[in-house]
Amino acid sequence: MNTQTFIVTGDNQIHCTSCEARISRALKRISGVVAVTARSQTQEVRVMFNPRQTSADAIRARLEALGYRVGPHTS
Numbered sequence: 001m002n003t004q005t006f007i008v009t010g011d012n013q014i015h016c017t018s019c020e021a022r023i024s025r026a027l028k029r030i031s032g033v034v035a036v037t038a039r040s041q042t043q044e045v046r047v048m049f050n051p052r053q054t055s056a057d058a059i060r061a062r063l064e065a066l067g068y069r070v071g072p073h074t075s
Helices: 017-028 056-064
Strands: 002-009 033-039 042-047
Touching: 002 056, 017 033, 017 042, 033 056, 042 056
Parallel strands: none
Antiparallel strands: 002 042, 033 042
């Protein structure tokens, strides 16, 4: 398993628990994503995933499709 933390940047921020839940639901639909924690306080999205089934780039693309600009991810 891999764990990556993505930082939301730009004007469209994670504002509330509804935003956190929306992100979590969308990312958990990606095959191979095991756990998601989105935090409005820190603008961080931490994702645990199976690298044989998905990639950090695919997760980033889903976040961007939701309208969030994402900075460089970290381990």
